[in-house]
Amino acid sequence: MYDSKVVRRRRAALAVFVALSIAVLTAYFGESGGGFFHALQRGAQEAFAPIETGASRALKPVRDLFGWAGDTFDAKKENKDLRSEVERLRAALAEAQTAQRDATQLRGLVGLKEEDGFPRGTAPIAARVISRSPTVWYSSIHIDKGESDGVRVNQPVIAAGSDPDAGEVGGLVGKVTSVTAGTAEVTLITDASIGVGAQVMPSGATGVVRPAVGNPRDLLMEFVEGGRVTENTTVATSGFTIAKGESLFPRGIPIGRVSKADLNEVDIYQRVHLKPYADLKSIDIVQVLTRRGTASQTAGVGLP
Amino acid sequence: MIVSPGSFLRVGILLLLAVMLQLSGLSQLSILGGHVDVLVLVVAAVSYYGGSVAGCATGFAAGFLLDLASGATMGVSSLVLTAVGYGVGRFREVRDPSHGLLPVAVAAAATGGFVVAFAAVSFMLDVGASVSPLVIRDAIVTTLLNALLALPVFTGVRRLLRPALKVDPLELRRRRRPPRETGPLGLRGLEV
Numbered sequence: 001m002y003d004s005k006v007v008r009r010r011r012a013a014l015a016v017f018v019a020l021s022i023a024v025l026t027a028y029f030g031e032s033g034g035g036f037f038h039a040l041q042r043g044a045q046e047a048f049a050p051i052e053t054g055a056s057r058a059l060k061p062v063r064d065l066f067g068w069a070g071d072t073f074d075a076k077k078e079n080k081d082l083r084s085e086v087e088r089l090r091a092a093l094a095e096a097q098t099a100q101r102d103a104t105q106l107r108g109l110v111g112l113k114e115e116d117g118f119p120r121g122t123a124p125i126a127a128r129v130i131s132r133s134p135t136v137w138y139s140s141i142h143i144d145k146g147e148s149d150g151v152r153v154n155q156p157v158i159a160a161g162s163d164p165d166a167g168e169v170g171g172l173v174g175k176v177t178s179v180t181a182g183t184a185e186v187t188l189i190t191d192a193s194i195g196v197g198a199q200v201m202p203s204g205a206t207g208v209v210r211p212a213v214g215n216p217r218d219l220l221m222e223f224v225e226g227g228r229v230t231e232n233t234t235v236a237t238s239g240f241t242i243a244k245g246e247s248l249f250p251r252g253i254p255i256g257r258v259s260k261a262d263l264n265e266v267d268i269y270q271r272v273h274l275k276p277y278a279d280l281k282s283i284d285i286v287q288v289l290t291r292r293g294t295a296s297q298t299a300g301v302g303l304p
Numbered sequence: 305m306i307v308s309p310g311s312f313l314r315v316g317i318l319l320l321l322a323v324m325l326q327l328s329g330l331s332q333l334s335i336l337g338g339h340v341d342v343l344v345l346v347v348a349a350v351s352y353y354g355g356s357v358a359g360c361a362t363g364f365a366a367g368f369l370l371d372l373a374s375g376a377t378m379g380v381s382s383l384v385l386t387a388v389g390y391g392v393g394r395f396r397e398v399r400d401p402s403h404g405l406l407p408v409a410v411a412a413a414a415t416g417g418f419v420v421a422f423a424a425v426s427f428m429l430d431v432g433a434s435v436s437p438l439v440i441r442d443a444i445v446t447t448l449l450n451a452l453l454a455l456p457v458f459t460g461v462r463r464l465l466r467p468a469l470k471v472d473p474l475e476l477r478r479r480r481r482p483p484r485e486t487g488p489l490g491l492r493g494l495e496v
Contacts, residue, residue, distance in 0.1 A: 013357040017364040017386040024368070025379025029429075037378050044372035052328050052373070059329035066333045 108160025171254035171277030199238035305354035311468035338445025348414035349461035356393030363389030411454030
């Protein structure tokens, strides 16, 4: 075992160094910035600076090596995090864009119903498009509302325009051609089987609107009677019957704007091109007019 | 430890190198949020081989150098490293351990004690800001890294200090080996 001298020496050494440390600590805290220990520290740092600089340069490759390894790990983790964030943001963006698109279309539908001449009391039911026909020849959509919601065959369907803020509030898109309990099929006015009795406003010329198959941005108004049609005039459902039986479409539903009006010398009727108000290429939300409304005149539908 | 100008010189150079290495290199190498604290390892190694008196003296000098060079509050590192050096030296003196892997445990304990004591002293002195829980992670990582580096550092320090050591730890270990049971008849039963 140790003798008492060694023990005393050991304890004395500990006491001395602890006391020295506390003294240095106390003095350092007690003195001003220009005091002895602060000055000593500054001097030491100046003296050590070249050594530290040299050591830092010498150790830079080692630091770079470790840094590279660390960066690689960090980059992998960061890459993973960023990927998940991109996925999340992409989903959020898609959701926001969908919501914005829906809002635009709903705003257009609201604006459409407030248009002058639009039939009143039609009890519209909003529905979401759940599928579309894949070919241009059979232009139809399926909606998520059906018989249990009050949807019936031959009810007219309207949709918002592509830019309601610019006046493209929307218009007629088609009619319900079949219905199940929860869904319905809507045949669009771009389908080859559709014809809609129409009237040019305000000239009063009447005719039948038919599709230009393959081009949903273009409709044709045929068998125009009752006056000359000029460009940029509005065409709406006329409410006239063009076939036997009651008309399907109440008077006053906007269809489109006249984009081009030809008069061939050999033709009896004027051939009028319409640009449909409804954005038929990308419909997400439609409204089915479940009641006929209060219009006194109705338009006929069917092949002329 | 033999007190001589040579031993002072060796320990002084060792501490200076350790401080420079720590400040210029290792402190800037972040590994899993922590970094190697080689100065604590050096103090622990000197204390382990030199004893408690040499340990607390080395701890004080190392802390003083570190505070001088780093511009930290002077006296804090000295106080804590003095305690670490003394503790490791006393452990060696009391237990007289001989296992070859003991430096790993000693380094881990010394580093853990250092970071905890340093944090405690810093809290008592001038830390007024809120402290992130991440300091706990850093302390744990630093302790583990130091434990990993313990064997090479302790070996290097022992080789450097061997001329100044009263008893070479390797010699002690050799003397404790059991007597030979095999070999030439003349050597059996002898501690060789």
